[in-house]
Amino acid sequence: xxxxxxxxxxxxxxxxxxxxxxxxxxxxxxxxxxxxxxxxxxxxxxxxxxxxxxxxxxxxxxxxxxxxxxxxxxxxxxxxxxxxxxxxxxxxxxxxxxxxxxxxxxxxxxxxxxxxxxxxxxxxxxxxxxxxxxxxxxxxxxxxxxxxxxxxxxxxxxxxxxxxxxxxxxxxxxxxxxxxxxxxxxxxx
Amino acid sequence: xxxxxxxxxxxxxxxxxxxxxxxxxxxxxxxxxxxxxxxxxxxxxxxxxxxxxxxxxxxxxxxxxxxxxxxxxxxxxxxxxxxxxxxxxxxxxxxxxxxxxxxxxxxxxxxxxxxxxxxxxxxxxxxxxxxxxxxxxxxxxxxxxxxxxxxxxxxxxxxxxxxxxxxxxxxxxxxxxxxxxxxxxxxxxxxxxxxxxxxxxxxxx
Numbered sequence: 001x002x003x004x005x006x007x008x009x010x011x012x013x014x015x016x017x018x019x020x021x022x023x024x025x026x027x028x029x030x031x032x033x034x035x036x037x038x039x040x041x042x043x044x045x046x047x048x049x050x051x052x053x054x055x056x057x058x059x060x061x062x063x064x065x066x067x068x069x070x071x072x073x074x075x076x077x078x079x080x081x082x083x084x085x086x087x088x089x090x091x092x093x094x095x096x097x098x099x100x101x102x103x104x105x106x107x108x109x110x111x112x113x114x115x116x117x118x119x120x121x122x123x124x125x126x127x128x129x130x131x132x133x134x135x136x137x138x139x140x141x142x143x144x145x146x147x148x149x150x151x152x153x154x155x156x157x158x159x160x161x162x163x164x165x166x167x168x169x170x171x172x173x174x175x176x177x178x179x180x181x182x183x184x185x186x187x188x189x
Numbered sequence: 190x191x192x193x194x195x196x197x198x199x200x201x202x203x204x205x206x207x208x209x210x211x212x213x214x215x216x217x218x219x220x221x222x223x224x225x226x227x228x229x230x231x232x233x234x235x236x237x238x239x240x241x242x243x244x245x246x247x248x249x250x251x252x253x254x255x256x257x258x259x260x261x262x263x264x265x266x267x268x269x270x271x272x273x274x275x276x277x278x279x280x281x282x283x284x285x286x287x288x289x290x291x292x293x294x295x296x297x298x299x300x301x302x303x304x305x306x307x308x309x310x311x312x313x314x315x316x317x318x319x320x321x322x323x324x325x326x327x328x329x330x331x332x333x334x335x336x337x338x339x340x341x342x343x344x345x346x347x348x349x350x351x352x353x354x355x356x357x358x359x360x361x362x363x364x365x366x367x368x369x370x371x372x373x374x375x376x377x378x379x380x381x382x383x384x385x386x387x388x389x390x391x392x393x394x
Contacts, residue, residue, distance in 0.1 A: 048362065048366060052359055052363060056359070056360075057356075059352060060356035060357045060359070060360040062353060063353040063357040074364060078360065078364075086367065088366055120378055125377075128374040128377065130371065130374055146370045146374075153366060155366060163371065166367060166372075167372045167375055169368040
């Protein structure tokens, strides 16, 4: 009887280790779940939902030309990436979403595997938070959460993304070059 | 009149005088061969009819028309047969991998007592007797199989091209959003008013 209870205890312990290991492995993945935001699509005036997994990425890469300089640059950027997921909602009026809607994403990003590298908050233009996940010395994932009064954007890139190359894309392929006002220098009296 | 005599039949036997008299009277009206002479007052006019003039041509045209109708019917029947025999290969066309040789499973079965398995939404399968199919020439079948294979390859290439173009568009859209937001954040950190910036560049959690 004792041996039976011991065996069952050992099995339970082993199962717990396996479950914890699996949960930890899942927590380490750079893929963040954004399905909780889907309910906002009903209220949004414009929705962008892009899900590119590794297979689709390979197909898209094959259609990027090496001869075209811009496309070659994009090809170089996406080389090694395993997925890009974008979810963006634009609303007609303010107050269509609350902080609670974003809590599910924030909880995932509070995981120790993620490190926040940028947190910009502006009263006029909202806030942008950028998180990176590292695997050794290499970036293994990026998560970007941009929240404005009438807009929510979540970007999740899986794989070693080159941030310098990502910013180089601005002004190409219809990506607008942002003209951000420089702070005015104070006049000396 | 002598009734027993055969004179009336074949002029044998004893002739009857009354008959001889009648012969003499009617003999003047006996047929005498002479050439046909058409009286001059009768004018023979050839009637010219539309159909009579075009008779041979119409016959040729009718023959050609009949041939064309026959050919049309033959092609229609061939197409119908091709459709019937093409149903099993449709399964092969839907398969993702396109092989150079048609698989035996893709070829229609030649068994006379052929049975077709039909699966419904449930798991149970029914066997239905399929009527005996018209036997198709092997070369025609091979030609059809090649044509279907070419079409399948072409369709796959078109589908791949569409999928690739759509994937590329999606990728560009995703990168457009990601780049815009990342650049916005980057420029804000470089140029923003220190009062608006929350200095939190360290790992949290």
